[in-house]
Amino acid sequence: MRSLAVYLAALAFGSAVLAAPKGCAHKVKETVVPPRGWTKAAPAPADHTIELRIGLPQPNFAELERHLYEVSNPFHERYGAHLTKEEVEALIAPHPESIQVVDEWLLSHGLSPEDLSRSPAQDWVKIEVPVRLAEKMLDTEYHVWVHEASGESLVRTTSYSLPENLHEHVDLVQPTTLFSTFKKMRSTARFSKTTPPVPVASAPPISDPTASGGKVDASCNETITITCLKQLYNAVGFTPSSKNGNKIGVTGYLGQFANLADFELFNEDQLPEAANATFNVVSVNGGQNDQDPDDAGDEADLDVQFAFGLTFPTPATFFTTAGSPPFIPDELTTSNSNEPYTEWLDFILEDPNPPQTISTSYADDEQTVPVSFAQRVCNGFAQLGARGVSLTFSSGDGGVGDGDPDPATQECISNDGRNVTRFIPLFPPSCPFVTAVGGTIHIPETAVDFSGGGFSNVFARPAYQDILVPEFLSKLAPGTFEGLFNPNGRAIPDVAAQADLFKVFIGGEAFLIGGTSAASPTFAGIVSLLNGARISSGLPPLGFLNPLIYAIGAIDPSAFNDITVGNNPGCGTQGFNATKGWDAVTGLGTPNFGRLKEIVTLDFIGLELNIGGTSVTL
Numbered sequence: 001m002r003s004l005a006v007y008l009a010a011l012a013f014g015s016a017v018l019a020a021p022k023g024c025a026h027k028v029k030e031t032v033v034p035p036r037g038w039t040k041a042a043p044a045p046a047d048h049t050i051e052l053r054i055g056l057p058q059p060n061f062a063e064l065e066r067h068l069y070e071v072s073n074p075f076h077e078r079y080g081a082h083l084t085k086e087e088v089e090a091l092i093a094p095h096p097e098s099i100q101v102v103d104e105w106l107l108s109h110g111l112s113p114e115d116l117s118r119s120p121a122q123d124w125v126k127i128e129v130p131v132r133l134a135e136k137m138l139d140t141e142y143h144v145w146v147h148e149a150s151g152e153s154l155v156r157t158t159s160y161s162l163p164e165n166l167h168e169h170v171d172l173v174q175p176t177t178l179f180s181t182f183k184k185m186r187s188t189a190r191f192s193k194t195t196p197p198v199p200v201a202s203a204p205p206i207s208d209p210t211a212s213g214g215k216v217d218a219s220c221n222e223t224i225t226i227t228c229l230k231q232l233y234n235a236v237g238f239t240p241s242s243k244n245g246n247k248i249g250v251t252g253y254l255g256q257f258a259n260l261a262d263f264e265l266f267n268e269d270q271l272p273e274a275a276n277a278t279f280n281v282v283s284v285n286g287g288q289n290d291q292d293p294d295d296a297g298d299e300a301d302l303d304v305q306f307a308f309g310l311t312f313p314t315p316a317t318f319f320t321t322a323g324s325p326p327f328i329p330d331e332l333t334t335s336n337s338n339e340p341y342t343e344w345l346d347f348i349l350e351d352p353n354p355p356q357t358i359s360t361s362y363a364d365d366e367q368t369v370p371v372s373f374a375q376r377v378c379n380g381f382a383q384l385g386a387r388g389v390s391l392t393f394s395s396g397d398g399g400v401g402d403g404d405p406d407p408a409t410q411e412c413i414s415n416d417g418r419n420v421t422r423f424i425p426l427f428p429p430s431c432p433f434v435t436a437v438g439g440t441i442h443i444p445e446t447a448v449d450f451s452g453g454g455f456s457n458v459f460a461r462p463a464y465q466d467i468l469v470p471e472f473l474s475k476l477a478p479g480t481f482e483g484l485f486n487p488n489g490r491a492i493p494d495v496a497a498q499a500d501l502f503k504v505f506i507g508g509e510a511f512l513i514g515g516t517s518a519a520s521p522t523f524a525g526i527v528s529l530l531n532g533a534r535i536s537s538g539l540p541p542l543g544f545l546n547p548l549i550y551a552i553g554a555i556d557p558s559a560f561n562d563i564t565v566g567n568n569p570g571c572g573t574q575g576f577n578a579t580k581g582w583d584a585v586t587g588l589g590t591p592n593f594g595r596l597k598e599i600v601t602l603d604f605i606g607l608e609l610n611i612g613g614t615s616v617t618l
């Protein structure tokens with residue numbers, strides 16, 4: 001496979017001259033407007049060490065993308081024929097000439113191959129250098145930048161250059177222009193430290209035709225538990241295998257620790273059969289596993305309790321990824337303050353056998369992530385999809401506005417230098433290769449008002465959205481939110497799940513918390529149950545979900561509970577409305593596990609479908 005890739009890459013590059021001319025003039029590679037709220041404080045100390053990540057071009061990415069869409073498209077004969085780790089790496093590998101030219105450039109600055117580390121596909125080179133040297137290599141000046149609201153500091157620049165001959169061999173270098181606002185997606189506004197009310201046992205169940213047995217406990221309208229979600233999403237009575245190789249994962253960042261004692265309390269309360277259940281903790285890039293109850297992470301506890309509770313006894317892994325240490329001016333320690341997604345991606349792409357379903361509840365405002373960086377991280381998610389991993393991300397807690405759950409302090413101002421009012425989608429949910437999960441509340445389910453939704457300003461609308469999303473757009477009154485969003489962008493979210501009033505245990509106490517943070521692990525739990533059912537039927541896992549779920553959404557209205565009430569205000573507007581069919585608040589709707597399981601445990605190939613009265617054989 002590798003030799004094929006090298007051959008293809010050689011074709012793409014022609015017979016370029018290998019030797020790099022010495023002393024080539026620098027040319028600007030990237031310039032950004034610093035996001036609002038960041039101010040330049042002082043020049044960065046020359047001895048401060050930063051870890052530079054150099055992204056080499058992936059000349060065959062389009063080929064990887066073609067494979068990804070073929071193996072993820074239920075109408076394609078290759079559906080489910082996921083690629084191996086080695087096949088993906090061969091398709092992602094840079095051209096050997098790029099590796100050579102970059103190595104020569106590093107060597108010309110006294111950095112030898114032993115000083116470097118490389119990602120599995122060799123598409124990233126990482127190297128620790130003092131600011132003084134980075135400034136010389138990139139013909140730039142680093143400064144300490146301060147974020148007024150949070151007091152956080154970063155060492156960054158707004159523009160950097162590379163020798164002209166390197167431009168075609170380097171996609172990007174970070175940390176340079178990356179000013180991110182990476183955050184967990186728990187809606188702080190909805191965090192209540194009161195013990196949840198004891199439900200009135202006598203209230204009759206709520207009838208719900210799509211729920212398991214047509215009924216949901218009355219208490220579920222005020223307090224969401226594992227039982228509520230299984231009832232609501234028609235998953236009662238299905239127990240996955242713990243031995244068929246199916247696994248589920250949850251990512252953790254920002255010093256969020258998943259507390260095992262809290263997990264046990266949760267199970268005791270909601271899932272007695274899981275009384276002694278546990279989960280693996282995997283450290284990424286030196287991530288800690290602090291089990292002090294005072295350091296239990298609300299986000300991490302919520303995510304593991306619901307994702308792993310819903311899928312018990314599926315083997316479960318929590319990834320604890322070391323985060324972005326803030327820059328402390330007096331400590332000349334290494335500052336690895338890139339987005340931690342890249343660290344996690346390096347790690348998981350190295351794993352020959354990653355979990356088939358992984359949930360993440362952390363994101364940035366899309367506009368604070370440089371396009372080149374967002375593209376590379378998104379390409380990393382595509383690699384996981386091609387290998388058969390389903391990735392869910394919470395869509396955001398600020399409606400159409402930025403990640404700030406408080407509409408009063410939301411900033412919806414473009415970062416393109418024009419300062420115009422603009423809806424602010426979040427990244428990674430805006431990456432077309434992940435499944436973005438919006439939020440609902442109550443029974444019958446309505447859209448929850450903070451549900452992140454809208455349209456990417458970076459990623460174009462993928463083909464799998466080409467039927468349902470234009471249908472939604474065509475129903476908007478002419479001129480609706482003109483100039484505030486990009487109607488041709490990748491639309492968010494894809495699906496939804498309950499996102500408020502979740503009963504979780506944190507630091508030994510029960511809380512009710514909400515946010516699309518709760519929706520992503522819930523949806524991932526349902527996906528993992530589907531993956532378990534498929535694997536037990538001898539079928540490959542679902543992998544990248546979106547082409548399949550949009551196809552199901554268009555063909556079978558019973559597979560998702562369509563949410564048609566509610567909206568997602570933000571940026572001083574009422575946001576979009578939940579409507580019949582796909583909408584930019586709840587996507588296709590919430591899952592009906594029973595129906596989805598019937599669909600996905602069929603072998604799609606050769607299947608006869610009745611589409612609009614016409615019989616179609618796949």
Ligand SMILES: *[C@@H]1O[C@H](CO)[C@@H](O)[C@H](O)[C@H]1NC(C)=O
Pocket residue numbers: 206221442443444
């Ligand atoms: C659930 O609570 C919401 C909000 O209070 C209410 O509108 C709805 O009627 C309740 N559902 C049921 C079945 O009582």
Ligand SMILES: *[C@@H]1O[C@H](CO)[C@@H](O)[C@H](O)[C@H]1NC(C)=O
Pocket residue numbers: 272273274275276
């Ligand atoms: C949990 O472990 C305890 C002590 O080993 C044991 O008595 C109990 O039966 C276990 N419970 C379950 C549900 O496995």
Ligand SMILES: *[C@@H]1O[C@H](CO)[C@@H](O)[C@H](O)[C@H]1NC(C)=O
Pocket residue numbers: 036417418419
């Ligand atoms: C945009 O806002 C920033 C920060 O407030 C300001 O420095 C800049 O001058 C503004 N640009 C325009 C074009 O108004």
Ligand SMILES: *[C@@H]1O[C@H](CO)[C@@H](O)[C@H](O)[C@H]1NC(C)=O
Pocket residue numbers: 476477480575576577
């Ligand atoms: C949402 O629905 C309300 C009530 O029907 C309507 O007034 C409003 O214009 C709709 N908003 C959008 C963005 O379509």
